[in-house]
Amino acid sequence: MNNVFVYCEIDKTTVEEVSFELLTKGRKLANELGVQLEAVVAGTGIKGQVESQILPYGVDKLHVFDAEGLYPYTSKPHTSILVKLFEEEKPQICLMGATVIGRDLGPRVSSAHMSGLTADCTALEIGSYEDKRSGKVFDNLLYQIRPAFGGNIVATIVNPEHRPQMATVRSGVMKAEILDVDYKGDVVYEDVCQYVDETDFVVKVLERHVEKAKNNLKGAPIVVAGGYGVGSKEGFDLLRKLAKELHGEVGASRAAVDAGFCEHDLQIGQTGVTVRPKVYIACGISGAIQHVAGMKESGIIISINTDPNAPINQLADYVITGSVEEVVPKMIKYYKANSK
Amino acid sequence: MLAKQVPDTRNVGPDAMTPEGTVNRSALPAIFNPEDLNALEQALRLKDQFPGTTITVVTMGLPKASDVLRDALYRGADDAVLLTDRALGGADTLATSYALSMAIRKIGVPDLIIGGRQAIDGDTAQVGPQVAQKLGLDQVTYVESIEDICEKSRKLTVIRRIDGGIEKVETPMPCLLTITGSAPACRPQNAKRVMKYKKAAAPAENNPKATIEIKQWGAADIDAGLEQCGLAGSPTKVKAVQNIVFKAKESKQLSGSDADVEELIVELLNSHTIG
Numbered sequence: 001m002n003n004v005f006v007y008c009e010i011d012k013t014t015v016e017e018v019s020f021e022l023l024t025k026g027r028k029l030a031n032e033l034g035v036q037l038e039a040v041v042a043g044t045g046i047k048g049q050v051e052s053q054i055l056p057y058g059v060d061k062l063h064v065f066d067a068e069g070l071y072p073y074t075s076k077p078h079t080s081i082l083v084k085l086f087e088e089e090k091p092q093i094c095l096m097g098a099t100v101i102g103r104d105l106g107p108r109v110s111s112a113h114m115s116g117l118t119a120d121c122t123a124l125e126i127g128s129y130e131d132k133r134s135g136k137v138f139d140n141l142l143y144q145i146r147p148a149f150g151g152n153i154v155a156t157i158v159n160p161e162h163r164p165q166m167a168t169v170r171s172g173v174m175k176a177e178i179l180d181v182d183y184k185g186d187v188v189y190e191d192v193c194q195y196v197d198e199t200d201f202v203v204k205v206l207e208r209h210v211e212k213a214k215n216n217l218k219g220a221p222i223v224v225a226g227g228y229g230v231g232s233k234e235g236f237d238l239l240r241k242l243a244k245e246l247h248g249e250v251g252a253s254r255a256a257v258d259a260g261f262c263e264h265d266l267q268i269g270q271t272g273v274t275v276r277p278k279v280y281i282a283c284g285i286s287g288a289i290q291h292v293a294g295m296k297e298s299g300i301i302i303s304i305n306t307d308p309n310a311p312i313n314q315l316a317d318y319v320i321t322g323s324v325e326e327v328v329p330k331m332i333k334y335y336k337a338n339s340k
Numbered sequence: 341m342l343a344k345q346v347p348d349t350r351n352v353g354p355d356a357m358t359p360e361g362t363v364n365r366s367a368l369p370a371i372f373n374p375e376d377l378n379a380l381e382q383a384l385r386l387k388d389q390f391p392g393t394t395i396t397v398v399t400m401g402l403p404k405a406s407d408v409l410r411d412a413l414y415r416g417a418d419d420a421v422l423l424t425d426r427a428l429g430g431a432d433t434l435a436t437s438y439a440l441s442m443a444i445r446k447i448g449v450p451d452l453i454i455g456g457r458q459a460i461d462g463d464t465a466q467v468g469p470q471v472a473q474k475l476g477l478d479q480v481t482y483v484e485s486i487e488d489i490c491e492k493s494r495k496l497t498v499i500r501r502i503d504g505g506i507e508k509v510e511t512p513m514p515c516l517l518t519i520t521g522s523a524p525a526c527r528p529q530n531a532k533r534v535m536k537y538k539k540a541a542a543p544a545e546n547n548p549k550a551t552i553e554i555k556q557w558g559a560a561d562i563d564a565g566l567e568q569c570g571l572a573g574s575p576t577k578v579k580a581v582q583n584i585v586f587k588a589k590e591s592k593q594l595s596g597s598d599a600d601v602e603e604l605i606v607e608l609l610n611s612h613t614i615g
Contacts, residue, residue: 072507075469075479100502104481107469111437114568116575119464123612129579143579145612148462154582154612162575173615203478203511206497210505222614246614279613300613302604304596313591318604322596330601335614338606 003060004030005091005164007082008041009101011210012071013049015041018097020176022169023057025124026095027179032126033140035092036060042081044071051187058179060186067192069201072208073101076200079108084195086113091164093142095124098168110166116159117166118144122173122221122278129158136160142167147278147299173221175247214265215249222248223277225268225295228255229284229305230324236262238328239283245335251275253291269294281331283324287312304328341383341397342440342455342471343376343412345405372408375456377526379519382486383454384416384527390489394418396450398443400428400436403544409554413537414529421447422542425558430571433462437470439569442562449475452496453516457482465518472516479516480509484523582611 006026008019023039030037039054042065054062065081078101086094086109094109096102098120110117123145129138142165144157159165217223224243226236236250243250251268252261268275269291280298285291287303287310295301296315303316304327313319320327347368380397387393397412399405400423409420421443428439444453453472458465465481472479480498487508488497494513499506501520541550559569567573594600608614 074509075472075481079473100482103465104469104479107433107437107464107466108473108479110434110466111470111473114434114575116432116434117464117466118576119462119466123615129577131577144576156579156581157576158579159575160577203480203509203515205507205509207508208502208505209507210502279608300608303591316591318594319591320594320596320600320604327596327601330596330598331605334598334602334605335609338602338609339615 001090002092003036003038003089004033004093005086005089005095006037006039007094007096007102007105008039008050008054009073009097009099010041010043010046010050010071013043013046015050015053016097016099016171017176018099018169018171019054020057021171021174022095022097023054023059024177024179025169025174026093027058029093029124029126029142033092038063038089038091040082040085041065042070042078044068046071047189055183055185055187056178056181057176058183058185062185062187064187064189065192065195066189067196070192070196072205073104074201074203074205075104075108076203077196078105079112080197080200081192081195082109083112085190086164094164094166096166096168098170102168106166106168113162113164115162115164115166116157117168118146118157119168121146121167121169122154124167124169129160131160141165170219170221171216173247217249217251217266217268217273217275220249220275220277222246222279222281223251223268223275223295223298224248224281224283225251225253225285226256226261226283226324227253227285227291228259229286230256230261231284233261235284235324238325242281242328242332245332246279248277248279251295253285253288255286255288282312282316283328285312286310287315341376341380341395341412341417342453342468343380343397343399343408344373344456344459345370345399345401345408346373346459346461347371370404370407372411373456373459375458375519375521376408377456378521378523379454379456379517380412380415380417381524381526382483382517382519383452386452386486386489387416390491396421396447398423398440398447400424400431400439400443403542406542406545406554409542410537410540411529413540414534415527416530416533419555420540421555421557422544423557423562424542424544426570427559427564427566428570430574431569432574432576433464433466433470434575435569435571435573437467437474438573439559439562439564440467441471441474442564443557444471444475446557446562449477449514451494451513453477453514455516455518457518457520468516468518475516477514477516478511479518480511481518482520483517484520486517
C-alpha cells in the first residue's frame with residue numbers, strides 16, 4: 001500500500017533501459033517518502049529471465065505476469081493488469097516510460113482509475129502544494145515537471161487528491177544506477193487469469209520490424225553537436241563526455257563527418273537527422289543552412305565558437321566566444337559541481 | 341473523428357499563459373491540430389472506399405473552435421458537434437476524455453473513432469487512449485496507415501510506428517485509432533463545400549448570417565456529471581509555470597571564462613532546462 005510503482009518495459013526477455021532509469025528514480029522517491037519500491041513486468045517466457053535484471057535497482061517487490069499473448073505488447077491485457085493490481089495495491093506513485101508503450105498504456109490506466117497523468121516529465125521531485133481555493137495543504141506530493149506549449153514553458157504539475165500519481169518520462173532523461181547487485185526483493189508470480197480476461201486478447205500483432213538505433217539522437221532531449229571547429233576525433237571524445245554528463249547525445253555537422261572526426265550516422269541536417277532537442281549545444285559549428293535545417297527547432301541553442309561572427313550565433317540563445325577545448329571541460333566541471 | 345483547435349505554439353509570447361497556469365488561448369493564433377488533419381484524411385479515405393460511410397467531427401472548446409469543424413466540413417466531413425460549456429472549461433486530459441466519451445455515447449458508439457496522436461499544445465497523446473478506456477474499446481495508437489478493412493469479420497489491419505520500427509496490427513471494430521504526423525497529409529478544402537458550409541455556425545458564435553446550424557452541446561446535453569467535468573473533474577493541477585521563451589537574435593554573449601560558464605550552467609539547472 002502507498003508504495004512507488006514502476007512499470008517495466010521489455011524487449012522479449014530484456015528489460016528496456018528506460019525502465020532502469022525509472023527504477024533508479026523510483027528508488028530515490030521511495031526513500032524520500034519512506035515507502036517501498038515495487039515493479040511490474042508483463043510478458044511471455046520472462047519468468048527466470050527478468051528478476052535479476054530488475055531487483056538490483058533496489059526493488060522491494062516485483063510483480064511478474066508471465067503468459068502467452070502478453071508479448072508483444074497490446075493495450076488491453078496490460079491495462080487490465082495494472083488497473084486491477086493498482087486497485088489491490090493502491091500505489092501512491094506510478095512511473096512509466098514516455099515510449100510508444102507507456103504513452104499507450106498510461107492514459108488508459110489513468111482513465112480507469114480517474115487519476116492524473118503527466119506525460120513526458122523531465123524532472124520529478126517531492127514537495128508540498130497549497131490549493132488556493134480551499135487553502136488545503138498537501139504534503140509529499142510528486143512534482144511532475146515538464147516542458148509544455150511546444151517547449152516554451154516549463155510547468156510543474158501535481159495530483160493532490162487522486163492516486164496513483166502517474167507520470168511518464170522519456171528514455172535518457174533520468175540516469176540508471178544499480179543500487180546493489182544482490183538486493184533482496186520479493187518476487188511474486190501473479191496468476192494472469194485473475195487479472196486479464198480472454199476477450200482482452202483480440203488485438204493481434206501480425207508483424208513487427210524493429211531495428212535498434214545505434215544512437216538516440218532523434219529523440220534526445222539534449223544534443224551536443226560538433227563541427228569542423230572541434231578539430232579532431234579526440235575533440236569529439238570531449239563532446240561525448242559532456243553529452244554523457246547531461247544525459248544527451250552527440251551529433252555532428254557534415255563538415256565534421258566529412259573530415260572523419262566521427263561516424264556518419266551522427267550527422268544532423270538536411271541530409272542527416274533532424275533533431276528537436278530541448279538544448280542544442282553547437283561546438284565549433286559555423287552554421288551552414290543545411291545544418292541549421294536539421295536543428296533550428298531546438299529549444300535553447302548554445303553556440304561555442306572562436307568566431308564571434310559565426311552564422312549560427314544569429315540563431316543562438318547563448319553565444320560563448322571561446323574554443324571548444326577550453327569551454328567544454330568547464331561546462332562538465334560546473335555541471336558536476338552544481339547538479340543535484 | 342476527434343479534433344482539437346490548438347494555439348499555434350510556434351508563435352508563443354509572454355502572455356500565453358494566464359496567472360492560474362492555464363492557456364490563454366486568446367493571445368495566440370488558433371489552428372487545426374496538425375495530426376488531427378492526418379486523422380481526418382484517414383477517415384476521408386475510408387469514406388472514399390466505403391460509400392455510405394459518414395464522418396462526424398467532434399471538438400470541445402470555446403465557440404470559436406467551430407473553425408476547425410467548418411474546416412473539416414470543407415474537406416469532406418458530414419456532420420459536426422461542438423462541445424462548449426463553462427462547466428467543461430479548464431479540463432485536463434482526463435476531464436476532456438470524459439466529456440468526449442459522453443458525447444460519443446450520445447451520438448452512438450461508431451465503428452471507428454479516429455483522432456490525431458497528440459495535440460501540439462500539450463503533446464501528451466493521452467486523450468485518445470483515455471476515451472477508448474472510458475468506452476471500453478480496443479485501441480491502436482501511432483497509426484500511420486489503415487491497410488485493410490475486412491467487412492465480413494469487421495476487422496481492421498493497420499501499420500503503426502513504434503520505437504525503432506513498425507508493427508502491423510489487426511484489431512476488431514469498434515475501436516479507436518490515433519494517427520501520427522507521418523501519415524499522409526489531409527486533402528485540401530473543396531470549393532463547393534466551402535460555399536455550402538461557410539454559412540454553418542454553432543449557436544454560440546452568434547452569427548446572424550448562419551443558415552446551417554452546427555450542433556452545440558453543453559454538459560447537460562451529454563448527461564455529464566459536473567464533478568467529472570472541467571477544472572473540477574481534473575485530477576492534475578498546475579502548481580507553477582516558468583516561461584522559458586528565449587528570443588533568437590537576442591542572444592546572451594558570454595566569454596569562455598569560468599565565471600560565465602558556471603553562471604550559464606546554474607541558470608540552465610535552475611530553469612530545469614538540464615537536469
